[in-house]
Amino acid sequence: MASKQTLHMNQGQGETSYACNSSAQSVEQNKMKPLIEAAILDLCSSSSTMLPTKMVIADLGCSSGPNALTLVSIAVQAIHSHCLQFVQPPPEVCVLLNDLPHNDFNTVVKSLVTLHQGNDPIVVTGVAPGSFYERLFTSGSLHLVCSSNSLHWLSKAPEVLTSNKISAYDIDEHARLQKLPIVFEAYGQQFRKDFTLFLKLRAKELVPGGRMVISLPGRRSDELASEFCHLWETLAQILRVMTIEGVIDRVKFDSFYVPMHGPSHEELKVIIQEEGSFSISEMQVHDPRSCVDNALIVPSMFASMMRAVFEPIIVQHFGDVMDEFMACTEQRWSQPGSLEEEVAGNPLVMLVVSLTKA
Template sequence: MEVQQILHMNGGNGETSYACNSKLQKLVITKAKPVLIESISDLYTTNLPPCLRVADLGCSSGPNALLVISEIIEAIDQICHQLNRNMPEFQVFLNDLPSNDFNTIFKTLPSFHEQLKKEKGEKFGPCSITGLPGSFYDRLFPSSSIDFLHSSYSLHFLSQVPPMAESNKGNIYLVKTSPPSVLKAYLEQFQKDFSLFLSLRSKEITPGGRMVLTMLGRRSEDPFGKECYFWELLSKSLIDLVSEGLIEEAKVDSFNLPFYMPSTKELEAIVCAEGSFYLDQLEIFDINWDTSDDDDNKELISDRFISGQKVAKCIRAVAEPLIACHFGDAIIDLLFSKYMEYVSDHLSRSEGKYVNFIISLRGK
């Protein structure tokens, strides 16, 4: 089955839903906020558009879906107060694949609009919010129609599993034992996809428009670095199920994630070669696997078992639909129970960190 048909976060509001297990993604949005505000402020003060058209690509669902839009509106409100101008109108497009849980987003819109009126007053201009199902590896908007494009934690997902000449035996992502041809396939797929993404957005963005992207990446040029270790632990969990006779070894060998974590050099090279955007900023920051460890006000967490539970729920909310489609639903609970144990054991001996990129681009 094609990635576009099955790639989505766990919907609803249940215990394993993305809505209840997306603190990591919220923290990334918070960390990226200064770059976002700088970019949208520069765009608005330069052009002063009467209607600001914004698109959030890979919006997913849950409490984070409208967070960036709220931050943008707040930033523009402050600028308009400083300039003694009326607020512009807003046209917002929330994009994700058709399998995304858009209904959960739509149910929150009345309260979102009500809160805007309460905070900004009745004179606050229209804010039209539209759901737009479709892949951002295809055209989404008319030419020169979007002023500001945003995407958080989506572009590390590829348009497809890379076509491979050799099996990535026993692994679902890149590890030191992966054949060189597998690494080559992953890199080439990312280069192709990210170049296409930039090319498509360059046609849709207004002259001088801005784009802010965040994604997982790696500090090292080593493609098998420790940044990817959270996927290696999931591979080990699957192999355990093979040894227990619950899934076939061939099933694991034929499953690879449509996912790639680039280095800064790889990203910069693609932006330069594609040529449609100026790269204004590229910042890097780390976040702990257990995002509670990033809370400055918390007491020291010593129970790695609790951390393992949190990390396992986060990864399950993201990866379960892909895994269940390939292996079936029956193994999911046991798989992530084993994964939790591996993560807990790792965090009892070492640290676990996600490396994140914030990329600010300006249309030529």
């Protein structure tokens, strides 16, 4: 399940779309701004050995909506500011946006026109549909790669679970606790395999000294190794209730695997070091809720965000149960303060990493 065709956010610009339910992701992108600006400064610096007359910037997992251009826009503006400050001719810039083929590229392409406004620097744009667990660009062609809220998505669910029919989230609490270490280890190994491949591929596509700035949701280092990231756990719990209530089939619930893993920063650091293509310029670990007004965390908003992210996967596996899913989700937090209590009780971190090609 959860093939390349279904791993996309809700399309369009309606009230259930990702475009209208991605404010939390926007906050995270703003956290990446100083690291992207620092990477651009390094690439444009007179002390650099590259002194590029052209720069190619790629956003991997751009999705759609207002956030699709945020990271590349930060980079383009940083290039413009640097050239103004040091009275240097700006390089020609090529901006490439990537996501899986079923992403809403129609909306993305329409928004690309904003990057063409003005002639300083000259910006040309394009889209590159495909998985970032495959080669996307020619060798040595990229200067900067960015990715936000995408790399926690795996290429597939762990085969050791799917082939042996080990449920990712057992409906029985006792059985679930017994299986959790096995399940978590399987997801961790799949993430290691996928992220190692991601690093190898990007190292081939980046120029010598090229930069990469990425962010993804993770978990705290002091958490038990049997705990998943909050969204994964919350989704499974909601679907579990729907199964108990007879809304969805037990067999389908047992065969539902979300291809998602949130690593700790030590886990991420070890994989990067062992793969060897990049050095870590900076790594940040922060609470994404620190910049969010708690008054804005309301059940309807959180339920809509869950729908925008997970609806394609849910519908592909269970059929059209989204009305029931939304009702169950909002019922989960029907008591005043229940959502705030759950969010507070599930520590979530975002990992932001700036890498330099070795």
